[in-house]
Amino acid sequence: MIVPSPPQALKIGALAARSGLPVKTLRYYEELGLLPAVGRSSGGYRLFSEESLRRLAFIRRLKALGLSLEEIQACLAPHDAGLLPCHDIRQQLSRQIGRIDERIEELGLLRVELQTLLGNWQSDPLQDDDVICPNLQI
Incomplete structure (x- = not known):
C-alpha cells in the first residue's frame, strides 16, 4: 500500500x-x-x-545494556500501546542484573580453574604421542 x-x-x-x-x-x-x-x-x-x-x-x-531484541520488543510494546514502558524496562534491567551476577559467578569459577591449571603447569613435560598437551589432562 x-x-x-x-x-x-x-x-x-x-x-x-x-x-x-x-x-x-x-x-x-x-x-x-x-x-x-x-x-x-x-x-x-x-x-x-x-x-x-x-x-x-x-x-x-x-x-x-545487554537486552536482547526480544526483550527490547517487550519494552517497546507498552509505548506502542500509548503507555509509559518504564515498569517493563525496569523488570528487564533487573533480569539483566541477575544474568550478569550469574555470569560473574561462572567467570569466578573459570578463573579458579585456570589458576589451578597454571599453578600445576609443567614447563617441559614428557612427550607422549597419544596426548596433545600433557598439562591439559583430557
Missing part, C-alpha cells in the same frame, strides 16, 4: 546514514516489528518518521 509521504519522511538509506546503522539492520528491525515504517513512497521505498531516530537510539541503548 502506497501512503503519501509525511512531510519529513526518511527513506531507509537516509535513516541509515543519520542513525549510523546499516540498512540491513533497519530492515531486520522492521521485520521484527521494532521499527515500524510509516509507509512506502511512490517508488516503493520504505519511509520512516523522524521519531524513528529516537526509537533507534532507544533500541541501541537497551542493546548496550
